[in-house]
Amino acid sequence: MARLTIKDISKSFGTGFAVDSVSLDVEDGELVCLLGPSGSGKSTLLRMIGGFETPTAGTISIDGRDVTRLPPEKRPTGMVFQSHALWTHMNVFQNIAFGLKLRGLPRAAIAEKVEGALALVGLAGYGGRMTAQLSGGQQQRVALARSLVLEPKILLLDEPFASLDQHLRERLREEVKDIQTRLGITTLFVTHGQDEALALADRIVVMRDGRTEQIAGPSEIYRHPKTEFVAGFIGSMNFVRHEVRGGRVQHPDLTLALPVPDGEVVLAFRPEAVSLGGAPLAGGASVHRGIDFGTHRMIDIDLSDGSRVKAMVPPAEDWQKDQRVALTIGACFAFRDNRLIHESATAGGPSPAIAAPDGRDLAHA
Numbered sequence: 001m002a003r004l005t006i007k008d009i010s011k012s013f014g015t016g017f018a019v020d021s022v023s024l025d026v027e028d029g030e031l032v033c034l035l036g037p038s039g040s041g042k043s044t045l046l047r048m049i050g051g052f053e054t055p056t057a058g059t060i061s062i063d064g065r066d067v068t069r070l071p072p073e074k075r076p077t078g079m080v081f082q083s084h085a086l087w088t089h090m091n092v093f094q095n096i097a098f099g100l101k102l103r104g105l106p107r108a109a110i111a112e113k114v115e116g117a118l119a120l121v122g123l124a125g126y127g128g129r130m131t132a133q134l135s136g137g138q139q140q141r142v143a144l145a146r147s148l149v150l151e152p153k154i155l156l157l158d159e160p161f162a163s164l165d166q167h168l169r170e171r172l173r174e175e176v177k178d179i180q181t182r183l184g185i186t187t188l189f190v191t192h193g194q195d196e197a198l199a200l201a202d203r204i205v206v207m208r209d210g211r212t213e214q215i216a217g218p219s220e221i222y223r224h225p226k227t228e229f230v231a232g233f234i235g236s237m238n239f240v241r242h243e244v245r246g247g248r249v250q251h252p253d254l255t256l257a258l259p260v261p262d263g264e265v266v267l268a269f270r271p272e273a274v275s276l277g278g279a280p281l282a283g284g285a286s287v288h289r290g291i292d293f294g295t296h297r298m299i300d301i302d303l304s305d306g307s308r309v310k311a312m313v314p315p316a317e318d319w320q321k322d323q324r325v326a327l328t329i330g331a332c333f334a335f336r337d338n339r340l341i342h343e344s345a346t347a348g349g350p351s352p353a354i355a356a357p358d359g360r361d362l363a364h365a
């Protein structure tokens with residue numbers, strides 16, 4: 001059992017907070033991804049959990065035991081860094097065995113555990129190789145084995161595959177997920193790749209400027225973003241900024257009932273929430289271009305206010321450049337000052353927004 005509890009943790013390097021009052025509970029066996037842009041505080045948070053940074057405030061507990069002030073070697077955590085930092089003068093076996101030797105394990109037990117760890121990461125038989133003879137992906141596997149062999153309660157991975165090419169990265173993250181599930185090890189994984197987070201995580205912590213924007217499962221984050229930032233950071237999203245008056249958005253191409261106080265809102269809707277219909281009338285929205293992705297087409301549409309939105313349509317729908325279109329929007333979100341103030345029916349529900357190029361509200365016509 002390994003439960004991680006982080007309470008109001010902060011870290012200042014003197015010039016402002018790298019991590020600002022973050023609280024997080026990670027359940028036993030859970031894989032949590034810390035996701036956010038560069039400089040949002042992901043690595044600093046992970047390093048504080050591993051004991052490589054001292055928090056300015058707050059506490060970190062593992063299974064109820066306060067570890068906030070313990071050095072890394074006294075914590076039940078194992079960390080894998082972006083640069084794997086293997087020892088080049090040692091072979092693979094020696095790299096993985098190093099920590100076990102420090103713990104004073106007998107030779108036979110060390111050999112057994114190292115072989116087990118190598119098999120776990122798919123490198124059985126590689127013990128005698130020097131690390132320089134390995135590919136980048138193999139070196140990261142050795143780094144992972146070196147952490148796992150110490151049987152940490154919590155595995156901390158700081159962008160471990162960032163330096164690898166896309167194909168290898170995808171393969172390794174699947175392997176990590178398999179190993180993590182098999183061992184049932186509580187894991188925190190830092191990434192700035194949304195695909196990586198969506199593919200791996202039981203829950204995602206979206207970070208921005210040292211704070212958490214939203215903590216939720218991948219589909220919840222995708223389907224119900226709580227802030228404009230999260231909406232824009234995960235997946236593809238259209239944003240249209242416009243005034244609301246008397247409970248309606250008075251956009252020339254998007255007429256939409258929106259029961260919120262008057263003022264400017266940011267409307268957000270995903271390309272897959274847009275469907276297109278023909279519009280014989282002049283003016284309004286028109287097709288800029290379409291790209292065929294085989295499984296679907298992505299159509300760029302110019303709205304009459306100069307903004308551009310994307311619609312994902314079936315491959316059979318072939319819209320021509322400059323063709324006039326009417327947009328029907330399914331699930332959509334309204335944000336004000338980054339906060340969600342209204343969420344429409346989800347996909348499959350009634351369409352809240354139906355627009356015609358002349359501004360007629362087809363939903364209420």
Ligand SMILES: Nc1ncnc2c1ncn2[C@@H]1O[C@H](COP(=O)(O)OP(=O)(O)OP(=O)(O)O)[C@@H](O)[C@H]1O
Pocket residue numbers: 013017018019036037038039040041042043044045192
């Ligand atoms: N040792 C340090 N001294 C001073 N400032 C630091 C130090 N480490 C991190 N910072 C600052 O803290 C903030 C958060 O950095 P951190 O590395 O945690 O972000 P990150 O989200 O992991 O970014 P990246 O994805 O680029 O690794 C940044 O503004 C960074 O410049």
